[in-house]
Amino acid sequence: MSDIMRPIPFSQLMNWIIEEHKTQDAIFGVRKMVTTNQEGALPIFDERIETPFGPAAGPNTQLAQNIVASYVAGSRFFELKTVQVMDGEELSKCVNKPCIVAQDECYNCEWSTELEVPQAFAEYVKAWFACHLIAREYGLGSPDGFVFNMSVGYDLEGIKSPKVDAYIEGMKDASGSDVWNECRAWALANLDKFEHVDAAFVESIPARVSNSITESTLHGCPPAEIERIATYLITEKGLNTYIKCNPTLLGYEFARQRLNELGFDYIVFDDTHFREDLQWADAVPMFERLIALCAERGLEFGVKLTNTFPVDVTRNELPSTEMYMSGRSLFSLTIEAARRITEQFDGKLRISYSGGATVYNIRALYDAGIWPVTLATDVLKPGGYERFSQMAGEFADLDGKPFAGVSLEAVTAIQADSLTNPLYKKPLRPLPDRKVAGKSPLSDCFTTPCRTSCPIQQDIPAYLAAVDEGRYEDALNIIIERNALPFITGTICPHPCGRACERAFYEPEGAQIRASKLKAAREAMTTVLPKLRAQAIANDAERNVAVIGGGPAGLATAFFLTRAGVPVTIFEARDSLGGVVRHVIPEFRIASDDISHDAELCLAFGAKVQLNARVESIDELKAQGFTDVVVATGAWMPGSAGLGEGAELDVLEFLEAAKKGEKLELGEDVVVIGAGNTAMDAARVAKRLAGVKNVRLVYRRTKKQMPADEEELDLALADGVEFCELLAPKALNGAVLTCDVMELGEPDASGRRSPVATGETVELSATTVICAVGEGIDASLYDAAGVEHDRRGRLAATSTGVEGVWAAGDCRRGPATVVEAIADAAEVARAIAGVDFNKYADCNEQAGREDTCYERKGSLCRDKRNCTKTRCLGCGSVCEVCCDVCPNRANVAIKVPGLAKHQVVHVDGMCNECGNCAVFCPYQEGRPYKDKLTLFWSEQDMENSENEGFLAVDEDHFKVRVAGTVRTVSVDAVNTGLPEAVRLTIKAVRDSYPYLLKK
Ligand code: SF4
Ligand code: SF4
Ligand code: SF4
Incomplete structure (x- = not known):
């Protein structure tokens, strides 16, 4: 394996597109293909765009397939990855890998194309040709409804070099180039593969791939050099020109203070770049001169706001010393830069926007007059290119009007919103680790981080699916298999599942797990409870259990044990059940009725209750014939703030x-x-x-x-x-x-x-x-029974070390959560009665929900307040996150006859080891680009890699490496010596996905 990408010949690119579209109803993994509104196309330069957005110069425009995937998902403005004189291997040596971490705000340490400049040119031309063909063939939009925008850097000398100059000239007129001839020849020779493409259409594809350019400069580039480059591009090359500005334009003090205010105070940078980069005082007159220069020549001038923001690597985010920040932390800086530019130029200077745009703000930006908008961070997150599909839905009503200025009032309003909107603020508490232990398995890797983070491993995907389908009784039955207190936990559980949920990569809250639990409880309690009562089992077990305390831990213990047929008596010192939740937590946080519902549920299987019954000793209960005593007395001892004087x-x-x-x-x-x-x-x-x-x-x-x-x-x-x-x-x-x-x-x-x-x-x-500090445990019961505990009364386990004595909840852990109390209760029930809670475990990976999972991927909730769905992505059925987030489409999910779930195949030749898939794979050590079964396109690539994988030798034979052993096998043979899942996966690639194999 290496970070070298192997560009796909045009014939294979088109074969892949056509076959995948025909057999999978998708193109490069994008299922939500967008048909854009041709009538509303917006004029820009002397071209038109059917939507005002697309991928920014970066990982999403490096390869032809990335651009095609963006097009299919509704993008119509493509800022091509930056080209400069240093390229290919020389550049690759300077880019440490992995180079992207987009978990929250995004950082990267990559810059211009890693291909050689002529290869980059070829990728862009192939993409241009392919987008035209599929626009016509699949009716996705008008073939002239999209724009390719070049990006070049970083100094005039380099831009004038023969290599970069040939690139610019080639993009202005690609006819006659080898790649143009290759594309044209293939299309003309394969017209039979199309229904709506004919020779005349092929010949009509314009050879002018681009007539516009974005100038990119490195930090520290002097203003005179920036202006020289722009002047050259305008006067010598005749290009519509945008200058990409760095956020350092805002000044160090402002940027530092703004990031601090929004909770990004941990991001480290000093004032170096702010001092060395283009200053506002130089920028304004320069832009005025360039506006005039463009006007003279009938060209368009604008600014690109903004470049990424250089910050220090301080927490091993990436293998570099400096990295470039983008995403939501950049939004408030970029929009402030836009506001200042708008104010200074009276709204007349055009702004091409990039810096934290998402579906939540893109329409507001457009309405303010800021377009085109390009994105990278957002589409590097789960959902990937399909996030564009949702954005396209925001622009179904375009009216074809040209740029008419930027509204200062509207930009100011967006800027003001950015200061308070949680979308742009770092939460106070660090994000939870969403990972499950281990590395992603070679086959059958899908998993559910919500369950792993839940102390009682609730069957969350299973009950959320039932709620979404309106099967509340099923949902509640699934819930109470592991959770005895659905009303209480449905209301006040701190819900670590929600924060660990994969969906939380889409929007701050994750799936509606807690609220859906409460909904199921409310809807189905009256149906479920009588049926539980009817199942009550005669208490004739050998064990007879006393539970001291009728709070959450005691109630849950009683529920689990009585359901298993073990008699239980609860001794509660107060006059009602519910413990701290009943007596302490205010009514405005949880209604008493809800607590009563849970208490009723916990007594459904016949647990007895003695109220106002303070137990003085465990021995006293043993003497009454109880075989086991579960201490569940909570933590009620007053804490102390240690005031030297005065009463608390x-x-x-x-x-x-x-x-x-x-x-x-x-x-x-x-x-x-x-x-x-x-x-x-x-x-x-x-x-x-x-x-x-x-x-x-x-x-x-x-x-x-x-x-x-x-x-x-x-x-x-x-x-x-x-x-x-x-x-x-x-x-x-x-x-x-x-x-x-x-x-x-x-x-x-x-x-x-x-x-x-x-x-x-x-x-x-x-x-x-x-x-309200450190409520304590009354350890007197423990002491009298000889139970050892720490100085705060806590025990390491529910098993106390004294036979027949157990401890659960706050009196074991110190003040903890209700769900942790239930976890203790479950552990006690397992120990006493061998209770198994796995009745619904398999339902978390239900087949048949694929469509729902795919439907929800890439879609962010636009109206949380009125959302009636759980928004669960069903990660146990369909994960495929590594496929979604790969900008290069190098991870492909395939259906494998004989295996229940889709399998992920990694395509070595398309991967540049950016590492983005590892960031989002739910496994702690998961690196899909190294862990998944890898398809190699050449012997040399296979030898250079340690991945387990395969290489096609001929129609039937594959060279396969698994567990360090290499063998050449026929995948039709029965005794290949390969794990069956591997054999079947390779066979499926050959039989159903042959377009993945390089011909
Ligand atoms: S999306 Fe659903 S299955 Fe995935 S982690 Fe969240 S709740 Fe669990
Ligand atoms: S497979 Fe992973 S590492 Fe490779 S390009 Fe895709 S996201 Fe990056
Ligand atoms: S991200 Fe990819 S490798 Fe990781 S669990 Fe999901 S499908 Fe498997």
């Missing part, structure tokens, strides 16, 4: 009293110490009490380190709670709380920065101080 109110006592409706007199100024979810609850409850004016959350670290869920903090802030970070309370005197002012020190061994006192103090008004 315990948070649980406070919340419980408030929930009971007791009259509480807190005074005007309430301070809550702590930053967990309980602290957020306390602050929000306090804010609602009569007489309270100000509520402050005081925390000794920063918001970034707070343990609360970000959405809980947001709700508290929305309620008017003030968050005071880096303050450590030390004494309460009267109504004054004195706090040490802290700062974050150096990171410790775990990388966490501890707060360090600065020596300064501040005083806060505090009529009441509520302590």
Whole structure:
């Protein structure tokens, strides 16, 4: 394997397109083919574009197939990958691989084409010819409805070099070039392959591939050189010219502050490029001169906003020292540059836009007069080129009007929105690791990160499919197989599944997992519950279990064990079931009725309950004949903020009293110490009490380190709670709380920065101080029974080491989540009764949902508020993310007779090891470009690679390397010695996907 790409001859390119279209209803993996509106095509230069967007100069315009895939998905403006005098192997040596990481904001360390300049020219001409043929043949749009825009760099000398000059001249008139002749000859010789293409059409394809150019310069390029290049391109080459501007035009101070405000403060850069790059004061008069120059010649001049943003590599993002940032973190910088340009030039200077464009903002940009828009980051994410298909839907109503200026008012509004819209802000909390352990298997690799991240591995894809199909009873039955508390978890679970969900690469929230669970519970509870009651099993098991505590852990334990036929009695000290959720969590976060529904469910199989029954010792229960005792008493001991002076109110006592409706007199100024979810609850409850004016959350670290869920903090802030970070309370005197002012020190061994006192103090008004730190475990039951625990009362496992004694939930872990309590309950049920929770495990990989999965890929939710679907992508049925995100189409999903799921074949000759597929593969060590069965096009490529893979020797024989052994086999033979999945996959390539094989 190597990063050398092997351009596909035009005959193979067209054969691939035609065969894939005929047999798979797709072209280079793009299923959502777009037919554009020809009448509304927009004039630009002296050409027309049917949609005002397309791929930016970069990975998505490097090879002919990339451009074709973009065209098929609705792109009509193509900024071709930059060409410069340094090319091919010489350039490849300077580009470290992998070179793209697009997980959130995107970084890359690549620049111009990695092909040799004549090869790049050939790719663009092949793409030009192919797009014309398929536009006509498949009726995708008018053959003159798209534009190719050159991009050249980086200095005048290089641009004038014979190599680059031949490229520019060739693009202005490709006729007579070898590649043009190759394309034309193939088309004329293969007219029988087309229904709508004839010789006259082929001869009508214009040899002028491009009449426009974007000038790209390196950082530090002097303004005079930039102007010289543009002048040359305009006057000598007669090209419509755009100058690509760097975001450094905004100045260091502005860029630093803006990125800090939006949460991108961890991105490191200094002012070097800002000092060395084109300055605003030089840019404005230069643009004025170039506008005039173009006007004299009837050409169009514009600016391209913006180039990527150079930043330092500080966290091993890429194997480089500097990298180029793009995507959502760039948006607010680029739109500000657009606003300033619009203001300066009174809206008359045309802006070609690139910098964080997505389906969410592209129409607004267009409506503001900013077009064409080119994209790279967005289409490097899951969904890939099909994200263009959705964007095309935004432009079905184009009216063919030419550029009429940019609206300052509209650009200003977009810029203002970028400061508050979560799309452009980094969440406070780091993104979760969406990966499952291991590397992607050679065959059958599809997996579901949502399930892996769930503490009880719920059958999420299975129940989401049922919800989407309106089968709520099925959905609830699937849910309660592993989750005894669907109402509670459907409401307040911190839902790590949602953050780990593959869909969260599309939009911040991921699939609607938690909400769908609640919906299923609400819709089907009345149907499911009576049927469970009817199944109640006679309690004649040998085990007889006592559960101490009727909170989430106790209820779930009772549910799982009684369902398995084990008798259970719950002893609850209070007068109702539900524990902390019932007695402490405010009603505005979870309704009491919902808690009662879960309690009912947990008692459906006949668990007995003794309320107001405080258990003093485990032995007492053993003496009553219980074989097993499960301690599930929660963590109710008051914590302490350690104030030297003054009294604190315990948070649980406070919340419980408030929930009971007791009259509480807190005074005007309430301070809550702590930053967990309980602290957020306390602050929000306090804010609602009569007489309270100000509520402050005081925390000794920063918001970034707070343990609360970000959405809980947001709700508290929305309620008017003030968050005071880096303050450590030390004494309460009267109504004054004195706090040490802290700062974050150096990171410790775990990388966490501890707060360090600065020596300064501040005083806060505090009529009441509520302590919400470190609620503790009452370990007296453990101590009396000889159960060992740590100094905070916690146990390493649910099995306590004392026979017949178990522990589950907060009293084992310390304050934790409801779903973790259920996980403990499940573990206890497995240990006591061998309960198996896998009844629906296979349903996560249901066949037959392919269409839904493909339908949802590439589509971002445009109206979350009214969305009634789960938005699950069914990753267990169809992953294929590595296929979606590969700009070069080098990973191909194929159907293999004899295997249930699609298999992914990696095509070595199309891969340049950019690494993008590894970023999004759900396996921790997954590198699809190295892990997947690889199709080689030559002996030499196979020898240069260590990948497991195959090479066609003749019609029937393949040279195959698997597990380090190379053998030449007939894939029709039974005893090839190959794993059967490998044999079948190669056979399927030969029989059904022969266009993948190089002829
Ligand atoms: S899209 Fe569906 S299957 Fe994929 S991770 Fe999200 S919830 Fe799970
Ligand atoms: S297969 Fe992976 S590494 Fe290769 S070009 Fe595609 S995305 Fe990049
Ligand atoms: S990204 Fe590709 S290799 Fe990884 S699990 Fe999905 S289909 Fe398999």
